[in-house]
Amino acid sequence: GESVGLHLPTLSVQEGDNSIINCAYSNSASDYFIWYKQESGKGPQFIIDIRSNMDKRQGQRVTVLLNKTVKHLSLQIAATQPGDSAVYFCAENPMNTGFQKLVFGTGTRLLVSP
Amino acid sequence: DTEVTQTPKHLVMGMTNKKSLKCEQHMGHRAMYWYKQKAKKPPELMFVYSYEKLSINESVPSRFSPECPNSSLLNLHLHALQPEDSALYLCASSEAGVETQYFGPGTRLLVL
Numbered sequence: 485g486e487s488v489g490l491h492l493p494t495l496s497v498q499e500g501d502n503s504i505i506n507c508a509y510s511n512s513a514s515d516y517f518i519w520y521k522q523e524s525g526k527g528p529q530f531i532i533d534i535r536s537n538m539d540k541r542q543g544q545r546v547t548v549l550l551n552k553t554v555k556h557l558s559l560q561i562a563a564t565q566p567g568d569s570a571v572y573f574c575a576e577n578p579m580n581t582g583f584q585k586l587v588f589g590t591g592t593r594l595l596v597s598p
Numbered sequence: 599d600t601e602v603t604q605t606p607k608h609l610v611m612g613m614t615n616k617k618s619l620k621c622e623q624h625m626g627h628r629a630m631y632w633y634k635q636k637a638k639k640p641p642e643l644m645f646v647y648s649y650e651k652l653s654i655n656e657s658v659p660s661r662f663s664p665e666c667p668n669s670s671l672l673n674l675h676l677h678a679l680q681p682e683d684s685a686l687y688l689c690a691s692s693e694a695g696v697e698t699q700y701f702g703p704g705t706r707l708l709v710l
Contacts, residue, residue, distance in 0.1 A: 516697045518698065520701075525706075526703055526704070527604075527688050527704045528641065528688070528701045529701070530698065530699075530700060530701075533697075573641075575640075584629060584631070584646045584648065584653065584654060584692075585646075585654070586643070586697065586699060588641055591638075591639075
């Protein structure tokens with residue numbers, strides 16, 4: 485079946501380090517991927533997205549990499565700050581479910597120490 | 599502006615109560631969503647409205663009743679809920695035909 489999973493449930497880093505959050509997906513038909521950040525007590529906040537015709541996309545301090553060969557997605561955060569501490573979810577849109585369905589991964593908690 | 603608002607922020611209700619959750623967006627989005635999120639879990643899709651019509655119901659129990667009165671508003675009517683329905687209820691919206699969904703802050707519901 486369709487599934488989006490994460491390798492590490494918790495990632496602890498020092499302030500200033502670069503963080504890499506990984507995500508594996510199983511549906512090779514997925515054509516759109518998105519990362520959300522969810523802080524405690526808040527709703528998911530859009531970070532960055534990427535389509536399957538791209539390998540890399542950069543935003544402000546964040547980069548998403550897509551490796552379709554091994555069905556792997558990663559979120560890189562440069563110079564991680566304490567404010568980046570949150571749970572990060574990847575999600576995919578499997579083409580065969582229409583544009584409206586996002587399938588979420590299990591989430592990774594990022595802890596940033598000062 | 600990518601703001602989706604939800605009211606109330608918190609809600610406590612008994613199993614015999616009737617209550618409603620409200621969601622509003624003014625981004626001109628024509629797709630709106632309800633999700634349920636349990637602690638330490640990802641959001642789970644409940645309902646999708648597209649152009650004010652219900653397009654997806656993920657086999658949600660009938661004690662949850664969605665309503666989309668107009669293109670900016672989405673309600674979730676609650677009746678005879680169970681304690682296991684306690685969760686964070688999230689609303690999201692997106693442009694029609696676009697996958698990127700923007701979430702509201704959620705309503706934290708406690709059913710006693």
